[in-house]
Structure formats: C-alpha cells, structure tokens
Amino acid sequence: MYHPNREIKRTLEQWYSSGEAPPAIFELYPTKKCNLSCRTCIQHELQKKNVAELTDEEFIRIVREAIEWGVAIFYIGGGGEPLLRHDLVIKLIELIKENRRGGSLTTNSTLLRESDLEKMVLMGWDDIHISIDGPTAEINDYLRGSGTFEKAVRALGWLNKYKSRHGNRSATEPFLNLNFVISKKNYRFMLDYLRFARENNADYVLFNPMILHDPSRSYLQLTERDWEEVKVIMDQARALAGELNLRTSLGDIGEPASGSGKKGEGPSPSMNDSGALPPWNNLKNKLHEMLKGKNEKNMSLENAFCLKPWYHFVLHSDGYAGPCCIYKNPEINVRGRPLREVWLSEFFSQLRRAMLIKALPPSCRACPPIMLEEDLRLKKTLLRMR
Numbered sequence: 007m008y009h010p011n012r013e014i015k016r017t018l019e020q021w022y023s024s025g026e027a028p029p030a031i032f033e034l035y036p037t038k039k040c041n042l043s044c045r046t047c048i049q050h051e052l053q054k055k056n057v058a059e060l061t062d063e064e065f066i067r068i069v070r071e072a073i074e075w076g077v078a079i080f081y082i083g084g085g086g087e088p089l090l091r092h093d094l095v096i097k098l099i100e101l102i103k104e105n106r107r108g109g110s111l112t113t114n115s116t117l118l119r120e121s122d123l124e125k126m127v128l129m130g131w132d133d134i135h136i137s138i139d140g141p142t143a144e145i146n147d148y149l150r151g152s153g154t155f156e157k158a159v160r161a162l163g164w165l166n167k168y169k170s171r172h173g174n175r176s177a178t179e180p181f182l183n184l185n186f187v188i189s190k191k192n193y194r195f196m197l198d199y200l201r202f203a204r205e206n207n208a209d210y211v212l213f214n215p216m217i218l219h220d221p222s223r224s225y226l227q228l229t230e231r232d233w234e235e236v237k238v239i240m241d242q243a244r245a246l247a248g249e250l251n252l253r254t255s256l257g258d259i260g261e262p263a264s265g266s267g268k269k270g271e272g273p274s275p276s277m278n279d280s281g282a283l284p285p286w287n288n289l290k291n292k293l294h295e296m297l298k299g300k301n302e303k304n305m306s307l308e309n310a311f312c313l314k315p316w317y318h319f320v321l322h323s324d325g326y327a328g329p330c331c332i333y334k335n336p337e338i339n340v341r342g343r344p345l346r347e348v349w350l351s352e353f354f355s356q357l358r359r360a361m362l363i364k365a366l367p368p369s370c371r372a373c374p375p376i377m378l379e380e381d382l383r384l385k386k387t388l389l390r391m392r
C-alpha cells in the first residue's frame with residue numbers, strides 16, 4: 007500500500023536493526039526529453055544534451071530487482087515527460103501494481119490516453135500528479151504552451167469519468183494531485199485555482215514557488231514586493247482550501263531563503279564500512295531514540311544533514327543514480343549492475359557517513375532550501391510516529 011512515511015520509518019528501523027535495507031522509495035526518470043517547453047522549466051537546456059537512455063529491458067530488469075528486494079514505493083516522473091516512453095511507463099505501472107507495490111506518476115498529462123486512466127483506476131494506481139499552472143487556458147498556456155490546458159482538462163475529465171464509473175472497486179484511487187508553480191504570471195490566481203481544483207475533484211494541490219534556472223526567465227520570478235502580496239493571498243488561500251475541504255502544500259511554503267543549504271560541524275559518530283549505523287542492543291522505541299540520538303554513541307539521524315541516502319534511490323534515464331533528483335554520481339550507473347550492489351556501493355556508504363559527520367559533498371552544500379525543509383518536515387513526522 008501507499009504510505010511513504012510509514013515505509014521510510016520501516017526502512018530506517020531495518021537499517022538500524024540489520025545494518026542494511028533497500029530504499030523505501032525508488033524514483034525513476036524514464037526520459038529527460040519533453041514534448042513541452044514550459045517557461046519556468048530548465049528542460050529546453052537539458053534537451054540540448056544527447057543522452058543514451060536505458061532501454062525498456064534495462065528499466066524493467068532494475069524495477070523487478072527492486073520489487074524482489076522489497077522496495078515498497080515507486081515514483082515515476084523526472085526531468086522530462088515520462089509518457090514520451092508511453093509503452094514502457096504503462097508496463098512499469100502494471101508491473102508495480104501486479105506486485106502490490108505503491109506508485110505515483112507525475113506527468114504533464116498531454117500524452118495520457120483515455121485507456122491509461124481507465125487502467126489506472128481499475129488497478130488502483132495510487133497517485134497521479136498533473137501539472138497545470140493556472141485556472142484558465144489563458145494563464146496556463148502562456149506558461150506551458152498552447153493547447154496544454156485543454157489537454158490537461160480532458161485528462162481530468164477521463165479520470166473523473168472512470169473513478170465514478172468504477173467507484174465500486176476504486177472510489178478514490180488514483181489520488182489526484184495538481185501541481186502549480188507559483189510565478190509572477192499566475193500568483194494572483196491561486197484562489198481561482200483552488201476552485202478549479204475542487205471542481206475537478208483534486209485531492210491535493212501542490213504549490214511550489216518557481217526556482218529560477220535560466221536568467222532569461224527572470225521576468226517570471228517573484229520579487230520581494232510580489233512576495234508581500236503572495237503572503238496575503240496564501241492566507242486567503244489557506245482559508246479557502248479549508249472551506250473547500252482541499253489539502254494543499256500552503257502550510258509548507260516560506261519565502262525562498264537566500265543562499266544554499268545549512269552548514270556546520272557535527273559530532274563524528276563512528277560507522278561501519280557499509281555506512282550503516284552500527285547495531286545497537288536496545289531496540290525498544292528504536293526509531294525515536296535513533297532520531298533523537300539517545301544511544302550510547304550519541305548517534306543521531308535527526309542531526310544528519312539529510313536522510314535521503316538511507317531511504318531514497320533515484321534512477322536517471324541514462325542509468326546514473328543518486329539519493330535525490332539533484333545529486334547524481336557520474337560514476338554510479340546501474341547498467342549491468344544489480345540494484346543492491348549500487349545501493350550498498352562505496353559511493354552511497356560514504357554519502358551516508360558524510361551526512362552524519364556533515365562533511366558534505368558540493369551538491370549537498372548547494373542543496374536547495376526547499377529540499378532541506380522537506381527533510382526537516384520528514385524528521386518531525388517520523389518523530390511523531392510510534
């Protein structure tokens with residue numbers, strides 16, 4: 007089933023008790039290419055690079071291995087539009103669900119077919135994220151390209167049709183998330199967007215402030231003055247979301263902090279060579295104590311810079327891997343290598359060690375604050391879970 011935090015907790019406990027564990031979440035990017043060229047995205051730059059993508063067989067082999075090893079949740083998304091490799095994605099979705107694992111698909115929805123959505127409803131696919139950047143064609147299409155609003159609304163219509171038709175089998179899945187990148191063009195329409203989301207039976211709205219990747223798009227970036235207005239609109243939007251009974255990420259958004267990630271020196275706990283936490287005898291309340299660092303070595307995952315290397319595996323379309331969407335190691339490739347060997351490789355082990363002693367590699371030193379905030383929220387949630 008699909009409970010990411012519960013799976014992360016289980017995985018951390020397994021690291022602690024067994025010295026190794028498969029990732030709880032396996033995120034895969036079938037392609038870096040995209041059929042759109044949204045103004046807030048870096049995609050047009052990425053497409054200039056020629057990438058030798060993993061074949062369908064290689065993706066399927068590694069996902070099978072992940073399933074056999076016990077990975078619970080798969081996210082299909084990535085730096086491009088996954089459905090450009092339509093048949094592969096549908097095969098992966100079927101494989102994941104046949105094996106009763108949880109799954110999420112992030113898509114711009116323009117390449118979704120009606121039959122895909124019927125299939126996902128019937129199999130109880132857990133989660134679908136559809137990106138729409140405005141409540142009208144005028145706003146969305148300015149940001150995402152002509153005709154994209156109409157195609158997205160068409161996909162929402164199909165999803166709702168099959169959810170209501172097959173409601174006796176799967177009334178709620180897939181859980182519908184709408185993704186909205188907040189920019190200068192659309193921030194004044196956040197309230198209308200919530201109404202649009204409700205009309206289309208969304209379960210969750212993910213608002214994310216635009217990250218400026220390309221200086222030529224700075225005309226879309228929120229200024230400090232815009233942020234003053236955005237904060238007022240977000241207050242109104244929180245109230246409206248409550249009235250509409252709609253969950254959103256609004257509680258998690260802060261004005262972007264300047265600079266990169268946190269820095270600092272921490273204690274230097276000893277670790278074994280695999281980068282795993284050393285075994286610890288008293289396993290009672292182990293997760294809580296592990297996170298709080300109450301063991302005899304004062305080892306604290308709570309103070310680890312980031313938990314991702316213990317639970318999150320990202321496979322890029324070219325076979326390179328890393329612990330998150332932004333950190334991929336140019337030497338770690340799954341081509342011809344078992345997943346287990348890659349996840350327990352020296353690269354990941356050193357990274358886990360580095361997180362504990364805060365001797366960070368350059369990618370982590372430059373980690374976007376939004377990722378670190380997500381990590382902090384995860385740690386707080388884990389501490390509340392018993």
Ligand code: SF4
Binds near residue numbers: 050114150
């Ligand atoms: S659809 Fe997604 S990946 Fe493609 S250009 Fe737009 S934001 Fe980027």
Ligand code: SF4
Binds near residue numbers: 313314329371374377
């Ligand atoms: S880049 Fe950020 S999210 Fe990725 S592993 Fe490093 S600290 Fe964690």
